[in-house]
Amino acid sequence: MALILLKNIYKIYNVGGEEVRALDGVNLEIKDNEYLAIMGPSGSGKSTLMNMVGCLDTPTSGIYEFEGEMVQVMDDSQLASIRNRKIGFVFQTFNLLPKATAQHNVEIPLIYANIRKDKRKEMASEALSSVGLSDRSHHRPNELSGGQRQRVAIARALVNNPSIILADEPTGNLDSKSGEEIMKILDDLHNRGNTIILVTHEDDIAQHANRIIRLLDGKIIEDLYIEKNDSFIC
Amino acid sequence: MILLFVENFKISLSAVFANKTRSILTALGIIIGILSVTLMGTLISGLDKSFESSMSWLGKDILYVSRYEWFSDMEWWEVRNRPRMLPEYVNKIKEKSQYALAVAPVMQRGASLSFEDKSTRTEIFGTNEEYMETISTNIATGRFFTKNEDRSGSRVTVIGEGIREAFFGDKDPVGKYIKIDDIKFRVIGVLEKQGKFLGLFSVDKQAILPFGAYKRIFSKRGWMRLSVKVPDDKLEDGLDEIISVMRHIRGLKPNEKNDFAINQTKAFEKQYKALKIAIGGTGIFITLLSLVVGGIGIMNIMFVSVKERTREIGVRKAIGATKGMIMGQFLMEAVTICLFAGSVGILLAYIFSFFINKFFPSELPIFLSLVAMFMSIVVGVISGFIPSYRASKLDPIDSLRYE
Numbered sequence: 001m002a003l004i005l006l007k008n009i010y011k012i013y014n015v016g017g018e019e020v021r022a023l024d025g026v027n028l029e030i031k032d033n034e035y036l037a038i039m040g041p042s043g044s045g046k047s048t049l050m051n052m053v054g055c056l057d058t059p060t061s062g063i064y065e066f067e068g069e070m071v072q073v074m075d076d077s078q079l080a081s082i083r084n085r086k087i088g089f090v091f092q093t094f095n096l097l098p099k100a101t102a103q104h105n106v107e108i109p110l111i112y113a114n115i116r117k118d119k120r121k122e123m124a125s126e127a128l129s130s131v132g133l134s135d136r137s138h139h140r141p142n143e144l145s146g147g148q149r150q151r152v153a154i155a156r157a158l159v160n161n162p163s164i165i166l167a168d169e170p171t172g173n174l175d176s177k178s179g180e181e182i183m184k185i186l187d188d189l190h191n192r193g194n195t196i197i198l199v200t201h202e203d204d205i206a207q208h209a210n211r212i213i214r215l216l217d218g219k220i221i222e223d224l225y226i227e228k229n230d231s232f233i234c
Numbered sequence: 235m236i237l238l239f240v241e242n243f244k245i246s247l248s249a250v251f252a253n254k255t256r257s258i259l260t261a262l263g264i265i266i267g268i269l270s271v272t273l274m275g276t277l278i279s280g281l282d283k284s285f286e287s288s289m290s291w292l293g294k295d296i297l298y299v300s301r302y303e304w305f306s307d308m309e310w311w312e313v314r315n316r317p318r319m320l321p322e323y324v325n326k327i328k329e330k331s332q333y334a335l336a337v338a339p340v341m342q343r344g345a346s347l348s349f350e351d352k353s354t355r356t357e358i359f360g361t362n363e364e365y366m367e368t369i370s371t372n373i374a375t376g377r378f379f380t381k382n383e384d385r386s387g388s389r390v391t392v393i394g395e396g397i398r399e400a401f402f403g404d405k406d407p408v409g410k411y412i413k414i415d416d417i418k419f420r421v422i423g424v425l426e427k428q429g430k431f432l433g434l435f436s437v438d439k440q441a442i443l444p445f446g447a448y449k450r451i452f453s454k455r456g457w458m459r460l461s462v463k464v465p466d467d468k469l470e471d472g473l474d475e476i477i478s479v480m481r482h483i484r485g486l487k488p489n490e491k492n493d494f495a496i497n498q499t500k501a502f503e504k505q506y507k508a509l510k511i512a513i514g515g516t517g518i519f520i521t522l523l524s525l526v527v528g529g530i531g532i533m534n535i536m537f538v539s540v541k542e543r544t545r546e547i548g549v550r551k552a553i554g555a556t557k558g559m560i561m562g563q564f565l566m567e568a569v570t571i572c573l574f575a576g577s578v579g580i581l582l583a584y585i586f587s588f589f590i591n592k593f594f595p596s597e598l599p600i601f602l603s604l605v606a607m608f609m610s611i612v613v614g615v616i617s618g619f620i621p622s623y624r625a626s627k628l629d630p631i632d633s634l635r636y637e
């Protein structure tokens with residue numbers, strides 16, 4: 001069974017009487033534990049597709065099945081529950097709450113999941129240490145570097161043990177060294193069985209994935225599986 | 235749900251404290267509203283208290299028969315033309331009435347009292363031995379005068395606690411002689427302390443003399459009233475009967491109007507109720523006005539808060555907040571501001587009532603504090619509702635894009 005199944009998805013905006021097809025008939029199947037990179041020029045619909053998959057956006061037409069369930073018929077609390085438990089978002093601009101500490105930022109999904117305080121603290125600390133930030137848990141975002149902020153964001157994304165991590169240009173605002181650190185964490189998550197979907201402009205970032213799709217004007221123009229030879233990477 | 239509640243409360247507190255000046259300014263309307271409602275309540279409860287004790291001093295079961303109504307819009311000449319009260323009415327009423335339990339004539343005037351080198355001006359009363367039954371105060375030390383002392387014109391007096399304190403201090407006043415307008419009277423008793431009537435003037439500075447002596451020495455004519463005690467479960471019947479007895483004494487024909495007045499504490503109660511309604515009405519008006527203005531301020535600030543945190547709302551939705559959770563967060567923020575405002579208002583009211591209490595017996599009722607707190611919450615919920623609802627409806631994608 002496909003984890004994610006998009007059938008003939010359209011997302012059409014009307015800007016000043018003119019039709020903008022952000023997604024123009026997308027068909028896509030993503031299986032468990034895939035590592036997918038979405039590429040394409042600016043405005044091609046990458047973020048729109050990502051938000052669709054993350055149940056943040058609804059298609060103008062088409063069918064989206066998440067774990068075999070029709071997303072269109074779900075109500076707000078079901079969608080919120082999927083976003084909370086099954087999906088972890090990582091944004092290009094981090095989107096941490098500026099006044100909250102790293103620890104608290106990471107705890108927020110757990111609060112929405114109604115997890116008790118002591119358990120919550122434990123899970124958040126664990127998530128922070130898995131991204132190497134145990135010693136920064138009481139810092140606020142403005143006391144952290146860009147790379148560290150993104151790692152806090154990843155900790156927040158993975159703290160509730162979601163099966164899917166969605167990362168929209170996670171390295172877009174980072175220098176290449178910090179970017180590599182972030183990619184290492186994503187690789188690790190993939191190796192531990194998570195499904196990773198990643199939007200990127202950079203080819204060497206996309207090389208971390210084992211499948212690359214290219215978008216152009218809202219259409220998938222290329223869908224490529226990369227055969228990886230582990231000995232090759234070393 | 236509890237977890238979320240606690241969390242939302244923390245978020246609200248930090249949001250409120252992050253914008254201290256803004257929060258305080260916003261809260262001002264609510265603070266004034268809560269302050270005015272609690273102060274109004276304080277005032278009314280204080281009035282109630284002193285009114286109650288003053289009324290019990292007057293006695294609900296006492297009819298005050300005199301020439302004048304206590305509160306009346308009658309023309310003065312009409313009242314003036316009424317015949318005066320006469321001492322013989324006492325016995326006539328006793329003869330004809332079956333409800334009158336005690337009848338006391340009361341004459342009153344100012345006089346100067348002195349003892350050794352101390353002197354003071356005060357009110358003196360001339361009355362008979364049944365007077366004690368028509369007031370709620372008891373004798374503290376000594377005794378009241380007897381019927382015989384009254385008849386024989388004995389120069390004895392019962393003084394108020396205020397006089398005793400001023401003249402005798404720690405000494406026993408009973409048996410001592412004081413001078414009332416230069417005539418010697420022997421003190422035979424002291425009344426209990428009574429406090430201030432309606433919180434205004436003290437009734438403890440008085441001296442009570444037997445009617446016989448009073449009349450002979452101070453005034454044969456002069457203003458007089460009768461206090462008639464009736465059974466307190468027969469107030470209406472008693473009143474009707476005393477009216478008809480008085481009409482009979484005065485020899486009025488059925489078509490003639492009463493040429494006397496019968497006053498009851500009820501008359502005070504009516505006046506008092508009107509005063510209470512005036513105070514209450516003003517208080518409620520100010521309260522409602524400031525709560526509405528305050529509520530609009532809160533609503534406004536909540537719209538600003540939602541706008542400022544649009545991106546945060548997008549993030550929260552992306553990581554699993556439902557519409558209800560977002561709504562709860564902002565409602566809580568509005569309620570927190572209002573609760574803060576309410577607490578400040580109540581605190582100020584306590585401080586104010588402490589000072590008011592120095593001039594006038596008053597006390598902020600606990601119950602009213604709770605009502606005020608509840609009102610704050612209601613204002614918070616009402617004024618926070620629309621902004622919070624909007625926040626909950628925000629599209630997560632649009633919010634995340636919001637700069």
Ligand SMILES: Nc1ncnc2c1ncn2[C@@H]1O[C@H](COP(=O)(O)OP(=O)(O)OP(=O)(O)O)[C@@H](O)[C@H]1O
Nearest residue numbers: 013015020021022041042043044045046047048049
């Ligand atoms: N709310 C909107 N209203 C109108 N048009 C929109 C809206 N959101 C997106 N679009 C349009 O949809 C298209 C796809 O946008 P999208 O953000 O998915 O592109 P992208 O591939 O993520 O680009 P980038 O690499 O710059 O992030 C764009 O042409 C954009 O202008």
Ligand SMILES: [Mg+2]
Nearest residue numbers: 046047048168
């Ligand atoms: Mg994009």
